[in-house]
Amino acid sequence: MTTETPDRIEDLAGPSGFGDLYARVQRFYAHQMQLFDLHDADGWAATFTEDAVFSVPTLDEPVRGRPGLVANVLRNRRRQEDGGEQHRHWIGMLDVRTGADGVLHTRCYALVHATPRGGDSRLLRVCVMEDELVRDGGEWQTRRRVVTRDDLA
Secondary structure, eight states: OOBBOSHHHHHOTTOOOOHHHHHHHHHHHHHHHHHHHOOOHHHTTTTTEEEEEETTTTTTSSSESSHHHHHHHHHHHHHHHHTTTEEEEEEEEEEEEEEETSSSEEEEEEEEEEEETSSEEEEEEEEEEEEEEEEEETTTEEEEEEEEEEEGO
16 A cells, blocks of 8 residues: 655645645545445445554444454444444534644544434434544545544543
8 A cells, every 4th residue: 555645735735725625524524424324334444544543432442454444334233223223423623734744634523413213313422533644546544543532531
């Protein structure tokens, strides 16, 4: 795997500038979260690097690599099916910063909504999500994700 790591924001953002880069990162997250909520395990895992690290408080240890990411989505699907709920993730208040190494460092709020079959939706969790995004083949991928929950902080 070769990872592109431009050093300047202009190289990352292109001629349209930071606003265009920000919109592309928002689009990346919208696509990634929809894949997760649809339980498209392979599609979601493909939005991460091969050696990605995924750390969430619902797991005892960080997940490492795409096979572990696939297993995580399948585990979530089973839990939701067993519980009769659908979960949806909403990302907001996104902050995007560039590192000298061309990596994007993002921080945002992630709200998880749960809807039981035939019932009303409720806010299940309020989290902070911090990522490192890298470009590979012209596409953004998550290299590292750390999620913290407000109720456990």
